[in-house]
Amino acid sequence: MTPQRMTQAQRRESTRAALLEAGRTLFAERGYDAVAAEEIVTEAGVTRGALYHHFDGKAGLFEAVFVAIEAGLVEEFLESFQVGDPLDAMREGITRFLELSLEAGVQRIALIDAPVVLGWQRWHEIEAQYGLGLIQAGLDAAVAAGSIAPLPTAELANAFLGALVESALAVARADDPKAAKKKAEKVLVAMLDGLAT
16 A cells, blocks of 8 residues: 655644754753754755755754744743643743753753754844743732732733743853752742742
8 A cells, every 4th residue: 555645734843843953952961052964964865955945944944843842832821821720830831931941952042052053133023922921821810819929910921921931041051950950940930030929
């Protein structure tokens, strides 16, 4: 029995997924600068033209990998806001976010290379696009539940995003990341608890 032929759309999606997976693996292992475009296409099993067609080159692929990481984090955290106390979910979100900042791939791609490769402005735009909405959703849910004081959540989310990102960057660059993570978590949770009613 022969497998069904893939449609053109399925082939495109398959090629795109292979490039994303290869890029994420290689960028996480060695960092953006140490990975050549030729390595990516070899790892993905596609042509160099496919890389330029789907992502306009290595830099475009890197941005897509970073966006996929951010989108995955949002999806994971949004589920936790749907059940239980929103303030507890946000505390757990802080812990999980800092744990993820210790993972080599997330740390290398999202916290170390992305600000340099994409430029601070673009990196911050993507962080804000994904993280800011998530934080505001958690704060809105906490205000609605009466868990925190009714402060302007858009401004509060912006301040909290800054604290989270800077803490994660400090953890990623620390000589002892695990110790830095514990300290950052303690501070961030204390900030959040300071809002509790």
